[in-house]
Amino acid sequence: MLSEISAELLETMKRAASVLRRAEVPFALAGGFAVYARGGTSSEHDVDFVIREEDVERTLQAYAEEGFRTERPPEDWLVKVYDEDRLVDLIFRPVQRQVTEEVLAESSIVPVGALHIPVLSATMLMEHKLLTFSQHHCDYSRALPLARSLREQIDWDQVRRDTAHSVYAEACLYLLSLLEIIPPASEGGAHEKPRPEQPENAQASVPAGADRTGAW
16 A cells, blocks of 8 residues: 555656666565555565666666665665665565566556556565575464465465475465465365275274374
8 A cells, every 4th residue: 555655765766667668677576565566465664676787787877876775784685775765675586586687577567656667466465475484484474464365466376386485384374374365275276185995894904002092
């Protein structure tokens, strides 16, 4: 919602997007601003764009020529520029996925603050959010507003397939389905595990030392 994003940050987003356009750098709006652009709920303190890694050098040069302060942080997946004290992240490897022409092609043109710019799909935004979760960072409350506000735009079967390698994403998707925010996994979905067939009259094996109730 616009009320949750400051007017100053919105102007920074517009300035930053205009620099990329003039430099003819392929890009797409990402992060919380992209959620906002697609009608979702977001509260952000910076601006995120995705670009290709091969475009990083000329992108930084273009921003420097426009008066932005540039920074190369220790992280090997993004660079940063500043419009005064307002941060713009330029990400070329979000959640360990390289930004490619194919990734950018999945974006669509959306009006944002009187500009029409490429914005990542709701499906990809959800995938990025889920794949940020790990044993050190697992705050599912950050995924709930995104899932709830953009659920009709998200291909949930694709999300399940593309995040199937992450148990943290699986757990979050299971929680979302229990809360009836998203539909349950479809038949044969990526997170469903086949159960071995057993004969009709088969009895469960009981470990030595346990009675038939399974108690020790």
